[in-house]
Amino acid sequence: MNNVHTISSYLINKLYAHGVRHIFGVPGDYALGIYKELENSRLEVINTCDEQGAGFAADAYARISGLGAICITYCVGGLKVANTTAQAFAEKSPVVVISGAPGINERRKNPLLHHKVRDFDTQLKVFEQLTVATTVLDDPQTACSEIDRVLGAALRYKRPVYIEVPRDMISVPVNPSRPPPETARMSDGNTLQEALHETIDIINAADKPVIIAGVELHRFGLQEMLLRFLDKSNIPVASTILSKSVIVETHPQYLGVYEGAMGREEVREYVESSDCLILLGVFLSDVNLGIFTDHLDLGKSIYVTSEKISIHYHTYEDVEIEDFVRALAEADIRRREDSDIPNPPPPQSPDPVTGNQVTVRYLFQRLNSFLGDDTVVIADPGDAMFAAVDMTIHGAAEFISPAYYTSLGFAVPASLGIQLAKPALRPLVLVGDGAFQMTGMELSTIVRFHLNPIIVVLNNQGYGTERPMVDGRFNDIHLWNYSRIPEILGAGKGFDIRTEDQLENALQEAQKHTDSFCILDVHLDPNDRSLALERLTTTLSKRIGHNN
Secondary structure (H helix, E strand, O other), X not given: OOOOEEHHHHHHHHHHHOOOOEEEEOOOHHHHHHHHHHHOOOOEEXXXXXXXXXXXXXXXXXXHHOOEEEEEOOOOOOHHHHHHHHHHHHOOOOEEEEEEEOOOHHHOOOOOOOOOOOOOOHHHHHHHOOOOOEEEOOOOOOHHHHHHHHHHHHHHHOOOEEEEEEOOOOOOEEOOOOOOOOOOOOOOHHHHHHHHHHHHHHHHHOOOEEEEEOHHHHHOOOHHHHHHHHHHHOOOEEEOOOOOOOOOOOOOOEEEEOEOEOOOHHHHHHHHOOOEEEEEOOOOOOOOOOOOOOOOOHHHEEEEOOOOEEEOOEEEOOOOHHHHHHHHHHOOOOOOOOOOOOXXXXXXXXXXXXXXXXXXXXXXXXXXXXXXXOEEEEEOOOHHHHHHHHOOOOOXXXXXXXXXXXXXXXXXXXXXXXXXXXXXXXXXXXXXXXHHHHHHHHHHHHHHOOOOOEEEEEEOOOOOOOOOOOOOHXXXXXXXXXXXXXXXXXXXXXXXXXXXXXXXXXXXXXXXXXXXXXXXXXXXXXXXXXXXXXXXXXXXXXXXXXXX
């Protein structure tokens, strides 16, 4: 076996050691050397139709498997994934962005090479704003330690990193010294104990404590600790839109999604009447809080994140979220008696009526009953996401949506990343027609790699989320025959759906057709929208200063 390491082989081997098995991207001349090394490695290259699709796929892959990777060329490729990297940063998804670049020797005398924007470090400067660590592998003496440093930052902070490889450095030999042993992040013991003691006293003295479980519990792998805490304390728990399915939603103490005035009224009342809110890894973002229609009293809260811990008005730093949640699960917490809590209503399958037009409400009621134990739901921002909030997800971390950054076009390429990361899961993709037209071409990649998601296009003739806020022709899009896309790709099955009975037949056929993808073109009235979206857009319309 060849034991000679090059810069690229060391990087590839490190990715593999951290669990990466697929790498997404689009090749270009500055990155072709890396691609050849990847093709000859244990990683499988998933070359997508467009860089943005690759970026969303890598983001979704990272959310499911713990680390994702993308490889693109300089600037024309790299700057196309700036948006997807920004989303990964905002929502704490550890994606490794690898970019080929002009060689060090090519940069002498500052020539006008193709793809160059302003200076040779322009792309690097952009990604310094979008990642937690960056490096240019321009020195074989430091390349290995730089790779270790940057990958370590991605894993520690659960955020994207950037690695630039000049093309004349790809095959340069390196002599990797043994990296220093990884030391676990340690909390300050005294601070941890003081924070824990104050927390225990407040929870045990409370009459109606409630947990809101946030997305950081998923990102840092703390779901089991949460379940242990729930089993011991019997305290009710809600999630947010971003953290939906952070625990199995059939858990007896699960309330549902808390989202201010956008959510179920009984959940809002129960959470907001709590005298002790335990916020674990929650993003206090506008969408999570129903565009700030929440009435959470942070003066009565225990707010735990990876950044710091705030208990009432006391702040504790130098305490790791993993240590705190683990200690909380083992703490002497008074167990609560069983009480009536507003659990989510069980899924009910509506009876289709022949000829009845499909509505948003009917569609999501039927999709809720359609979910199986092997279904992962991926929802694009908009009514695809808001209407899906009340669906009951069968497995932990099996609802994926960019509910903080809310970038359209995520869901279709995300299904690619998720199914490669977890082949046992079958994605149910919920996407608006406008979002589909942005990245739906990745169905071609899905066909190429023999995947079989079920794509449900909410066809309401444009940007339905924006119409109630400010309407105009700018919200219109060209109508596609989505159900005929399989004819173009030579694979898949398409369904044109206008009525309840047509939807029923399509779902039954899609469930049986597992050889390739299915796409359901569901025609909806442009003015039909979920109750959650009605509440959201009414609030936003008032803020923008326009009325319907």
